[in-house]
Amino acid sequence: MAEAQIPQPVIEVDNLVTHYGDRLILKGVSLTITKGEIMVIMGGSGSGKSTLLRHLMALEKATSGSIKLLGRELGDLSQMELYKLCRKIGVSFQGGALFSSLTVGENIVLPLREHTDLDRMTMNIMARLKLEVVDLAGFENLMPSELSGGMIKRAALARAIVMDPALLFCDEPSAGLDPVVSSALDELILRLRDAMRMTIVVVTHELDSAFKIADRITVLDRGEILTIGTVEEVRNSSNERIQNLLNRRFEEEEVDPDEYLARLMGQT
Amino acid sequence: MHALESVGRGANRFVDAFGFGAHLFFESLYWFVLGRRVGQRVRSEPVFAQMMVIGVSAIPIVSMLSVAIGVTLSMQGINSLEQFGAQHQVIFMVALSVTREFGPLITGILVAGRSGSALAARISTMVISQEVDALKVMGINPVRYIVVPSLVAMMIVLPSLTLWSIGISLVGSAFYVAPQIGTTMGAYFAQVDASIDVDDLAHGLTKSLIFAVLITIVAVIDGISVKGGAEGVGRVTTSAVVHGISAIVLTDMIFVFMTTG
Numbered sequence: 001m002a003e004a005q006i007p008q009p010v011i012e013v014d015n016l017v018t019h020y021g022d023r024l025i026l027k028g029v030s031l032t033i034t035k036g037e038i039m040v041i042m043g044g045s046g047s048g049k050s051t052l053l054r055h056l057m058a059l060e061k062a063t064s065g066s067i068k069l070l071g072r073e074l075g076d077l078s079q080m081e082l083y084k085l086c087r088k089i090g091v092s093f094q095g096g097a098l099f100s101s102l103t104v105g106e107n108i109v110l111p112l113r114e115h116t117d118l119d120r121m122t123m124n125i126m127a128r129l130k131l132e133v134v135d136l137a138g139f140e141n142l143m144p145s146e147l148s149g150g151m152i153k154r155a156a157l158a159r160a161i162v163m164d165p166a167l168l169f170c171d172e173p174s175a176g177l178d179p180v181v182s183s184a185l186d187e188l189i190l191r192l193r194d195a196m197r198m199t200i201v202v203v204t205h206e207l208d209s210a211f212k213i214a215d216r217i218t219v220l221d222r223g224e225i226l227t228i229g230t231v232e233e234v235r236n237s238s239n240e241r242i243q244n245l246l247n248r249r250f251e252e253e254e255v256d257p258d259e260y261l262a263r264l265m266g267q268t
Numbered sequence: 269m270h271a272l273e274s275v276g277r278g279a280n281r282f283v284d285a286f287g288f289g290a291h292l293f294f295e296s297l298y299w300f301v302l303g304r305r306v307g308q309r310v311r312s313e314p315v316f317a318q319m320m321v322i323g324v325s326a327i328p329i330v331s332m333l334s335v336a337i338g339v340t341l342s343m344q345g346i347n348s349l350e351q352f353g354a355q356h357q358v359i360f361m362v363a364l365s366v367t368r369e370f371g372p373l374i375t376g377i378l379v380a381g382r383s384g385s386a387l388a389a390r391i392s393t394m395v396i397s398q399e400v401d402a403l404k405v406m407g408i409n410p411v412r413y414i415v416v417p418s419l420v421a422m423m424i425v426l427p428s429l430t431l432w433s434i435g436i437s438l439v440g441s442a443f444y445v446a447p448q449i450g451t452t453m454g455a456y457f458a459q460v461d462a463s464i465d466v467d468d469l470a471h472g473l474t475k476s477l478i479f480a481v482l483i484t485i486v487a488v489i490d491g492i493s494v495k496g497g498a499e500g501v502g503r504v505t506t507s508a509v510v511h512g513i514s515a516i517v518l519t520d521m522i523f524v525f526m527t528t529g
Contacts, residue, residue: 057405079409080306086407097398101390111406114413115307169405 007034009068010167010199016055016065025051027223028065033216035166038193038200040210042234043220044245052220053171053203057091058082070166087115090160094172096152098144098159104131105140108159115163130158134188150181154188161192168192170202174209186212207246211235219245289485292411296419299412308409310416318421322383323429329382330375334433337370338362338440346448355449359456362441363463371434372472373520376479379426380512384487387418388508391491392501400492419484426480427473434472475523482515 011033018026026048033039043049054060055067058074067074072085098107108127112118118126124140131137134154144152153173160168170189174182186209192198204210210217210231217234219226221241227234234242303309345358391414394400403410442456490508494500 057401059401059404083308083407083409086405089405091402091405093398093402095398097402099399099402100393100397111408114406114408 007037009033010035010070011039011056011201012066012068013052013056014066014068016052016062016067018051018055018060018062018065020051025223026055026062029220029223029225030065031218031225031228033199033201035199036193036197037215038189038202038213040214040217041201041203041220042205042207042210042217042245044205046222047220048223049203049205049220050171053169053201056201057089057169058086087111087163088166090163090165090168092153092156092160092168092170092173094175096144096156098152098155100144102144103140104136104142104144104147104155107144107155108140108162111159111163126162127158130162131155133161133191134158135184150177150185153177153185157185157188161196161198164196166199168198168200170200170204172204172206173202174204174206182206182209183212185209189213221245285489289489292415292485292488293419293481295411296416299409299416300420303412303416308412310412310420314417315420318418319425321386322379322418322421323425326379326382326429327432330378330429330433331436333374333378334371334436335440337374338366338437339444341365341370341437342441342444342448346445356451358445358449359441359459360463362445363438363460364468366437366441367434367464367468368471369520369524371437372430372476372479373516375426375430375433376476376483376516376520377513379422379429380479380483380486380516381509383422384483384512385505385509387484387487388491389501389505390414391488392494392504395492395494396497396501415484415488418488419481422480422484423477426483427476430473430476434469471527475520478519478523479516482519483512486512486515 009032013029013031016026016029029052041049055062070088105127108130109123112123131140134157136154173185189200190213193200214231216230218228219242226239226242227237300310341362342358345361346355349355349357400410403413438460442453446453446456487508490504490511494504
């Protein structure tokens with residue numbers, strides 16, 4: 001009975017280290033995300049949040065460390081096992097990544113067509129249902145180029161949830177959107193968690209959005225985790241770097257004049 | 269030292285691209301043959317769609333160029349052979365050179381310029397707009413979804429277009445040659461039939477099959493190597509045409525050397 005109370009981990013990242021060339025991007029990141037929670041990964045530009053997300057989506061290989069998704073160690077999976085695991089995952093990319101040669105409806109049907117034996121009518125019904133969830137009913141015959149930025153993000157979300165995934169990744173869902181559309185997207189993410197019990201990972205640098213939807217927040221800075229906590233815990237953190245991020249203050253680095261000069265002269 | 273270094277780097281890149289291309293080709297074969305068994309089947313609709321784009325819509329331009337090639341070869345042939353009083357041999361010369369060389373080469377170059385560039389542009393755009401990443405996270409193998417339909421379509425369509433090009437070139441040539449040397453169309457084609465055999469046709473069509481693989485693989489390699497935005501797409505599109513045509517011409521030379529040398 002007591003065991004049922006223990007939150008079930010859906011994502012377990014342990015001491016993840018990654019490089020791009022010689023540059024160290026993630027410096028030993030560890031975090032656990034449990035079933036049904038919305039985890040917001042927050043940080044400034046270059047903090048490593050998008051890189052972390054790409055690792056969670058198995059799009060990058062880490063230098064060291066491990067990632068477990070839905071109980072499966074990513075490093076141990078064969079390509080076919082990884083593809084099978086991906087069917088339980090939905091991803092909404094920052095720019096939507098809708099296939100420009102397909103209509104909105106065809107984009108949403110694509111995962112169903114590739115991974116199920118459903119007949120065409122059932123797939124179309126499911127696509128329309130998901131479009132209704134994201135308030136895009138009736139737009140299935142339009143091409144992605146005919147949609148606005150907010151509509152593209154919502155269509156991408158509809159495609160991401162069409163297979164009813166256990167885990168949903170959203171990369172900057174409200175970036176570049178006006179406050180009304182951004183708020184509607186936040187509501188939609190909350191609805192998905194409540195209605196479908198999805199575990200959702202959102203990468204964003206939009207503070208209002210993060211505070212509105214997050215069950216917990218991971219704050220990343222320069223490739224390391226500053227804190228993981230609830231909205232209140234993050235707001236009340238005494239960490240200066242976190243407060244700088246929350247108050248949008250630019251943090252000045254201490255500069256070694258010799259090193260700076262060498263950098264300008266292209267010697268490092 | 270700089271020149272040596274850049275030659276070394278160039279050679280390195282070529283070997284890299286060659287290895288990657290071979291891997292891509294065999295991976296495509298794997299998905300085509302075994303895809304259904306592992307739940308990643310290659311669908312026929314995109315293959316037919318690509319066949320329409322690569323083949324059917326190229327018929328008018330292939331026909332026009334083929335007629336021009338047939339007539340030009342005939343004019344040059346009659347002009348040269350006339351000096352030896354052997355202008356009747358022009359039919360033999362045109363039939364053989366069109367079937368073994370010009371048909372496959374001209375069609376290959378045309379398709380590389382038309383469809384190789386389009387494929388490179390499509391793939392590079394998909395890379396930039398994260399569509400390839402989207403396929404991967406949806407559990408769809410991008411090689412199976414993007415490359416295989418194009419490769420299969422190209423391998424069916426290019427030999428077919430080549431066959432068409434050979435036929436049209438000979439018809440074009442017949443209209444010029446028959447009145448020039450005072451023979452009938454029937455006699456012209458009877459001599460064509462006597463001049464070429466199955467081996468000659470097989471030589472031309474085998475080359476066109478190799479060109480089909482080269483055009484597709486080169487376009488894919490260029491497409492996925494895109495860096496930057498729209499400018500990058502333009503760059504890889506141009507390089508796909510240059511690399512595709514270079515690969516065709518060089519392979520043609522090697523093929524001819526190996527089969528006739």
